[in-house]
Amino acid sequence: METTSPAPLYRLLFVLNPISGDIDKAALQTTIRQYCAERGRTASFFFTTGEQDLARLRAQVAAHPPDAVFAAGGDGTVSLVAEALSGTACPLGILPLGSGNGLAKDLGIPLVPEQALRLSWEHQIRRLDTLRVGGRFAAHLADMGFNARVVSRFNAGKVRGPAAYVRIATQEYAAYEPATYHIETDRETWTGPAFMLTMANANTFGSNVVINPDSKLDDGQFEICLIAPFPNAAAPGLLFRLYTSTFDASDYTHRLRCHWARIKVAGADQVLVQLDGEPCYLPAPVAVEIRPGTLRVLVPAATAETAA
Numbered sequence: 030m031e032t033t034s035p036a037p038l039y040r041l042l043f044v045l046n047p048i049s050g051d052i053d054k055a056a057l058q059t060t061i062r063q064y065c066a067e068r069g070r071t072a073s074f075f076f077t078t079g080e081q082d083l084a085r086l087r088a089q090v091a092a093h094p095p096d097a098v099f100a101a102g103g104d105g106t107v108s109l110v111a112e113a114l115s116g117t118a119c120p121l122g123i124l125p126l127g128s129g130n131g132l133a134k135d136l137g138i139p140l141v142p143e144q145a146l147r148l149s150w151e152h153q154i155r156r157l158d159t160l161r162v163g164g165r166f167a168a169h170l171a172d173m174g175f176n177a178r179v180v181s182r183f184n185a186g187k188v189r190g191p192a193a194y195v196r197i198a199t200q201e202y203a204a205y206e207p208a209t210y211h212i213e214t215d216r217e218t219w220t221g222p223a224f225m226l227t228m229a230n231a232n233t234f235g236s237n238v239v240i241n242p243d244s245k246l247d248d249g250q251f252e253i254c255l256i257a258p259f260p261n262a263a264a265p266g267l268l269f270r271l272y273t274s275t276f277d278a279s280d281y282t283h284r285l286r287c288h289w290a291r292i293k294v295a296g297a298d299q300v301l302v303q304l305d306g307e308p309c310y311l312p313a314p315v316a317v318e319i320r321p322g323t324l325r326v327l328v329p330a331a332t333a334e335t336a337a
Contacts, residue, residue, distance in 0.1 A: 042095040103127020104306035111168040120325040129235020152327040163311035174225030181308035209295040214287035227254040249321040253285040289318040
């Protein structure tokens, strides 16, 4: 694992989605400006609109280079900023404001915005791998199958929070039919039905499900984590495994470790995939590859030392 010592960060850009979440964005901006002013930092803001956000953000970073860009939002905002900064020297900071905050949790970033702001002052820089899935960017986790279906419905709804996710998952589970996958990697091939499969560059979903125990965000490889179809009676035991970091101990789980993969889905020309919490349809087969060390992220110094 590679980390670098902190350098002063004076010019900070904060990326916000003005209509997402329940947090008062005007109050958040005031908090950010105050915090930065008290420490001799300058804060500027970029507001997402859903129209050409990636291109506009890249253009702003190029025209007025900041010392760091903070994603102030949920997994979608974090992924947007991570993609904009991937392959550059500018580090990503995260102010977790979403319902999941998966990458922030894996990196040990405080979930309270005022505490996460300390990363502009006290931090290490950790260099992370990223994924390309069907030509699309992913910094954390991508999946196909059951969870992708649930995330798609969840994102289309107006109600947020764990209760809404559980309600949708319960409805989907009753009629869900697992697909059959053929996976070719640089190390092996696998064919069979799967309840879901996750292309994981990290450990944990925002729901605290540990889908990929003992993996690292910076080891130059990723894992395909498979959950086979299971009887209803096995569901409680499987859930226990997913919440206790014992994924590999279940009879219904399997992991493939690789640098690249090509995934076919029986009878499908397109596949529903969720990428860092955002669902989309990708042409099949889906090619997946790791991009080592392409993203620099601000993390608490204690987290960096533990990961090393």
